[in-house]
Amino acid sequence: MRRLVIILTISAVLIGVTAWVTSMEKVGVFDVFTWGDLANEARNHFWMVFVAVGIATGVGVLLAVLVTRPRFSKLATLVIGTGNVGQSIPSLALIAIMLPLLGLGFKSVIVALFIYGLLPILRNSYAGIRNIDPAVIESARGMGMSRLQIARKIELPLARPVIMAGIRISTIITVGTAELAVLVGGNGFGRITFTGVFAYEPLLILQGAAPTALMAIILGFMLELVERRITPRGLKVEA
Amino acid sequence: MIKLEKVSKVYPDGTEAVKEVSFEVEKGELCVLLGPSGCGKTTTMKMINRLIPITSGKIYLDGTDVTQVDENKLRRNIGYAIQDIGLFPHMTVGQNIETVPVLKGWPKAERKERAKALLELVRLDPGEFTRKYPSELSGGQRQRVGLARALAADPPTLLMDEPFGAIDPITRIDLQNEFLKIQQEIRKTIVFVTHDIYEAIKMGDKIALMKDGRLVQYGKPADLVYRPKDRFVEDFIGADRALKGLQLIRVKDVMDASPPMVKADEKVMAARERMMTQEVDWLGVVDDNGKFLGWVSRADLESGEMVRDIMVSSSIVATVNMVLNEALSLMLSSALNSLAVVDKDNRLEGVLTFDDIRRGLSEASQGEPE
Numbered sequence: 001m002r003r004l005v006i007i008l009t010i011s012a013v014l015i016g017v018t019a020w021v022t023s024m025e026k027v028g029v030f031d032v033f034t035w036g037d038l039a040n041e042a043r044n045h046f047w048m049v050f051v052a053v054g055i056a057t058g059v060g061v062l063l064a065v066l067v068t069r070p071r072f073s074k075l076a077t078l079v080i081g082t083g084n085v086g087q088s089i090p091s092l093a094l095i096a097i098m099l100p101l102l103g104l105g106f107k108s109v110i111v112a113l114f115i116y117g118l119l120p121i122l123r124n125s126y127a128g129i130r131n132i133d134p135a136v137i138e139s140a141r142g143m144g145m146s147r148l149q150i151a152r153k154i155e156l157p158l159a160r161p162v163i164m165a166g167i168r169i170s171t172i173i174t175v176g177t178a179e180l181a182v183l184v185g186g187n188g189f190g191r192i193t194f195t196g197v198f199a200y201e202p203l204l205i206l207q208g209a210a211p212t213a214l215m216a217i218i219l220g221f222m223l224e225l226v227e228r229r230i231t232p233r234g235l236k237v238e239a
Numbered sequence: 240m241i242k243l244e245k246v247s248k249v250y251p252d253g254t255e256a257v258k259e260v261s262f263e264v265e266k267g268e269l270c271v272l273l274g275p276s277g278c279g280k281t282t283t284m285k286m287i288n289r290l291i292p293i294t295s296g297k298i299y300l301d302g303t304d305v306t307q308v309d310e311n312k313l314r315r316n317i318g319y320a321i322q323d324i325g326l327f328p329h330m331t332v333g334q335n336i337e338t339v340p341v342l343k344g345w346p347k348a349e350r351k352e353r354a355k356a357l358l359e360l361v362r363l364d365p366g367e368f369t370r371k372y373p374s375e376l377s378g379g380q381r382q383r384v385g386l387a388r389a390l391a392a393d394p395p396t397l398l399m400d401e402p403f404g405a406i407d408p409i410t411r412i413d414l415q416n417e418f419l420k421i422q423q424e425i426r427k428t429i430v431f432v433t434h435d436i437y438e439a440i441k442m443g444d445k446i447a448l449m450k451d452g453r454l455v456q457y458g459k460p461a462d463l464v465y466r467p468k469d470r471f472v473e474d475f476i477g478a479d480r481a482l483k484g485l486q487l488i489r490v491k492d493v494m495d496a497s498p499p500m501v502k503a504d505e506k507v508m509a510a511r512e513r514m515m516t517q518e519v520d521w522l523g524v525v526d527d528n529g530k531f532l533g534w535v536s537r538a539d540l541e542s543g544e545m546v547r548d549i550m551v552s553s554s555i556v557a558t559v560n561m562v563l564n565e566a567l568s569l570m571l572s573s574a575l576n577s578l579a580v581v582d583k584d585n586r587l588e589g590v591l592t593f594d595d596i597r598r599g600l601s602e603a604s605q606g607e608p609e
Contacts, residue, residue, distance in 0.1 A: 133325065135322075135324065135325035136326075137325075139324070139325030139326075141290060142319030142321070142398075143319055143339050144314035144339065145311070145338075149342075154327060158327075158329055232328075233329075234374060235374070
């Protein structure tokens with residue numbers, strides 16, 4: 001309840017700031033962006049995040065399932081380590097690297113965001129599956145479930161809340177990182193923010209940054225609700 | 240029937256966990272694999288359902304080489320219960336029990352019916368428990384559900400790895416007794432792993448005692464207690480083996496099955512006469528239906544007219560199926576020299592004295608108990 005109040009308060013402030021700047025028509029010599037521009041960039045921004053996190057989820061969960069198989073257990077450190085390296089590269093540098101490799105445009109943006117968003121999902125999925133009580137897996141095997149059945153009916157459902165938390169963290173990070181997309185020919189709120197940066201106009205920066213923060217908060221909150229909803233009931237009830 | 244022929248397990252690093260173990264478990268028998276930790280008992284058990292691959296040797300289940308069957312199909316026909324139970328936390332008790340029937344493709348109605356019957360078998364009310372989640376159950380209840388789940392598809396064979404190991408001592412004894420009762424009904428072929436010698440003696444039709452991967456002695460519990468093959472077996476049974484032997488004998492096997500008795504409605508005269516002819520100092524008192532009421536001794540005969548007036552009521556009794564250590568404990572704690580033995584309807588079946596216990600023990604330690 002207290003969290004909800006905080007979230008609503010911050011959201012209200014962010015909406016207020018955005019509305020205030022947007023209502024100004026001009027800051028210094030620059031025209032402010034219109035509501036139409038904002039809506040357009042919101043759509044672009046969301047779409048980038050959605051595609052990148054979507055791919056990261058598919059790849060991350062699959063990789064996690066793979067490296068938790070006993071046969072591939074040696075790969076785990078390698079894969080998680082590579083993911084770690086991916087995220088330790090500064091986001092700006094990562095996006096810059098994409099430029100000579102994939103050129104300007106949507107493709108570069110998505111690949112960079114994907115690499116950056118993969119680790120939280122991969123790491124959470126891995127931990128979620130690894131932390132399942134070994135007795136549960138042993139009894140499943142002992143009753144004659146195949147590996148695939150164990151993954152589908154036991155491991156993924158039990159790891160689902162932790163995986164979902166990874167997706168939420170990844171989404172929040174990606175919303176922020178996607179600001180940089182405009183530097184390699186992408187769109188999104190970054191177009192507004194960086195116009196402000198180059199024009200040296202703090203209010204214009206705010207007009208791009210405030211809605212970005214708002215999007216991160218709203219998406220984070222929505223995914224948290226999903227997370228709570230998909231947690232198997234048996235993991236919630238206590239004696 | 241389960242048959243192991245020179246079964247060995249050698250791990251890639253060279254560790255020999257199990258060395259040429261051979262034994263046979265008859266159909267309907269409960270065989271306990273017993274030994275100190277690290278002796279290879281669990282490894283041996285897990286090779287039966289191939290959770291651990293066999294290095295060399297053969298294991299036959301009802302005549303079929305287990306390595307010739309698809310491992311998942313094999314396991315679906317072998318009940319499996321382990322110490323940590325491993326109930327699926329995201330599934331209800333009902334869904335947990337239905338696991339193997341679902342894998343085997345049973346129709347839904349049949350599965351539900353089976354889950355209900357099994358909950359009743361393990362003494363959990365299906366109405367209350369079917370929809371509960373494992374996190375809502377106590378340790379003992381979880382263990383019962385684990386057992387029900389292992390029995391779900393009615394497998395002829397059951398593997399149990401210290402199934403009562405993680406439960407408090409009182410609940411454990413209850414579960415052991417209940418499980419023995421259930422086993423009398425269902426007569427499964429069972430391999431039961433434990434390191435607890437008391438549990439082994441109590442539960443096992445046969446005991447396979449293992450040490451360092453080898454089978455040291457295989458036989459009836461009485462064989463291990465009274466005819467240990469070597470020093471290791473002797474030490475493992477312990478210095479108090481005479482006391483452990485008490486657990487092997489049931490009251491009905493050593494009691495005096497035709498005790499002197501008198502009815503409560505008879506005259507004191509009749510009681511006196513009976514003591515004279517049978518040359519005893521006391522009589523058991525029963526009602527018209529043979530139910531045990533108490534005792535009358537020679538000293539009590541001085542007063543009164545009817546036996547009912549002078550008898551000393553008693554409700555401390557042993558039952559025919561009690562094991563001797565329980566009966567002995569009852570005698571010691573109640574300071575009685577003899578104990579009335581009754582059947583389940585409280586009818587006097589016999590009398591047990593310290594002498595009977597002593598005689599039973601010495602017979603068991605000398606000859607074959609059967």
